[in-house]
Amino acid sequence: MPRLRLPPLPGPERFAKAFPRTSSLALEEGSKATGGGSRESIRRMTLANSTIANKFVRDLGIRKNELFIDAYGSCGVLTRALLAGGYDETKPSDWANVVKEIGEENVGVKADETMRIMMGKFDFPPWNVDEAPTTIIPEVPKDLNLPVAVVAQEPWVSALARGLGLHPDIVTPSKYERERPLSAEREESLAEEDIVYQSHLQPNLLLSTSSPYHWTSMPQLLSHPLVASKMEVVDPTKEGPAATQRSWDAPTPNITMVATLPDSVYGEQILNQWVCSAIGSENYPRSWLWSWGRVRLALMVPKAMYDRLLAQPGETCHGKLSVMAQSLYHIRPLPPYHHVPDADKPCKNTDTTYDPLGMSTALKNKKNRQYSVAAPPPINEVTQTYNDDFLQFFSKTVYTRKENPRPPLLGVELVPRLHSVIKAEQRDLWDFVLRKSFLREITCLSDNLSKMAFGAENLVDRFFEPAGGRFAGQPINPYTALPREMTNEQWLRVVDVFDKWAFKPDNLLVDITAAEASREIGQS
Structure with missing residues (x-):
């Protein structure tokens, strides 16, 4: 039975106190909302229900010796599910044994210890572990695969500190976050700041405060010695990260990037550029994650992005993202499930009905429309969720437990196709x-x-x-x-x-805004 060396998380109703929605982010000098991942954290939401998280991981499936990067890992709900293979049965008694083994003074940061004034005062863990709810878990299979390592990547330092025990002073605080001056020795040690840290609690857990928004962060993570040592050596004649990299037509690597994207313009940018970055060829090599082969993506996305990713020809949401994603990836839904055929753009429709021909009832009642192809299964399973199953960052809204007509976040798996109709030259x-x-x-x-x-x-x-x-x-x-x-x-x-038209336009650039032109992600 999978047992973690991490404290079991509180129930959704207590998440707001353990992880305050109004907690401030690390601020860069001279800026009010640009540091610590704040730019892409607008309208960020994270899963707060461990039962749904474990179901997500079980339906995704874990391969032997698989490495996971949990981008925007937040306080560690999905991280814990990944570490346990989707069968997290950690109980308060397990955490009590860990505390007894390593000593209460070593489990994590204590109130008034940290030099980061924007962290808040708390003892780790900042919730009563004895009140942790029981997670609904099916029988654990005998041949269960567990990941070789999980990298929790989260630019919000407070989330890693409160949820997974990272000592916040390991990461360089800005001058606005220092409650008292640092010693010369401490300043010198922070000058050589790392991007990946080994968890002192869980052996196969690594922590990173880098931001997935930055294009170079993923290659840097996979090239880091702590991470590279967990990956299969593909070419023993090479050294360093190059030894673990593989060609596009090689067997798929046991690497999966899991990410929860914000419902904002930055989330749209991230998704579009991650999707399109898989375009390449021998003459136009792919960069980013693709240097390690056809890495699997498992995303939790807002329902509007989900609808566009899976929209079939003839459906209302079928657009540029639908064409690009379905041309480049094999796509299937993941929990929480709630697939709506021919979803409307405001995402108000919740009807999941398909007729036997695979055409949605919504489409059947519209004239001059082609038949819609049913989305990948399961299309009829619906996951019941409540509004407090999802925690929204930096919102002062106080939720009462109420049933969601449709989950605000939906899961989707994207596996890059070996061959695509989209050629790099075009x-x-x-x-x-x-x-x-x-x-x-x-x-x-x-x-x-x-x-x-x-x-x-x-x-x-x-x-x-x-x-x-x-x-x-x-x-x-x-x-x-x-x-x-x-x-x-x-x-x-x-x-x-x-x-092949002799008079095709020389300038293929479509007018974009200054904000789009200046974004960093995707600048490969």
């Missing part, structure tokens, strides 16, 4: 064509062509040519096809026709 053209087309998603493709480029309306005959001829992809009737209803193979035809 990456910018895919982005250009999809952006231009979905600006007028309910206008026929033939009417959109003139908006894409001068003279493009003269290309219509090429879209009718049969498959296997001059152009890749499937033929399409541009006079009736709506962008929202087109399949990925039909989009390939549009992109390939543009790519």
Whole structure:
């Protein structure tokens, strides 16, 4: 039976006191909300129900000797579930044994010890462990795989300190966070700050205060000696991180990145750029996580992002993200489940009904619509959740326990495809064509062509040519096809026709705002 050396978490009703919603983030000098991950923490939400977290991990599945990076790990609900393989049965008595073994003075930070004034005063753990609720766990299988290591990556230092026992003074505090001056020895030791720390409680738990928002943070984590030592050596003739890296067509690595994304513009940026970063080829090598092969992603995303990731051709939410994600990844839902066929963009619809043909009842009642392809199973299972199953950071709202019509966060697994219709050489053209087309998603493709480029309306005959001829992809009737209803193979035809057009635009950049141009993530 999996037993962790971490204190069992409080019930959802006590989370607000253990992890205050209004706790401040670390602030950078001269700024009010840019440090410690605050920029991407706007409208951040984390799972506070350990039963749902364990179900997420069980349905995801853990492979032998698998390494997990729990990005935006927060206070450690999913982290604990990952460490226990989805069967966390840790009880207050187990924690009492750990305290007895290492001594109460060594379990974690004590009130008034830390030099970070924005941390709050607390004794670790900042909740009554004896009141921890019982997690509903099925029978533990005999062949259960446990991860070789879990890296909890969380830029909010207070969350790691309160939830997983990281001593906050290990991480360099800003001058605004120091309650008293540091000694010269302490200043010198902090000058060589690390990005990964070994947990003093759980042997296979590593902690990192780096931010997933920064493009370089993931490669740095996987290259760190503490993390690299947990990974399989692929090429023994090489040294360092290069020995653990593999080609795209090699067997998938036992590495999974788990992440809970914020419901904000930064969450949208992170998801879009993570998805599109899998585009590459031998001549256009992939960077980021993909240097280690086809790493699996397991995300908890806001329902609006979930609906777009899984929206099928003909459905209301089918858009650029749907086309890119489904072309590049094998996608399936994960807990909490609540898949809505043809979901509306405001996410108010909660109907999960599909008819035997795989067409949603919502679509069946609409004229001139193609059949919708049912999403990957399970499509009919619904996870019942309550509003206090999810903790929203930096909100002063006081929740009463109330049933959610639909969970605000939904799970989804993305496994990179070995081969994709999106070629690296056409990456910018895919982005250009999809952006231009979905600006007028309910206008026929033939009417959109003139908006894409001068003279493009003269290309219509090429879209009718049969498959296997001059152009890749499937033929399409541009006079009736709506962008929202087109399949990925039909989009390939549009992109390939543009790519082989002698007068295609030289500048494929679509106008973006200054804020989008200045974001750091994705600058590979």
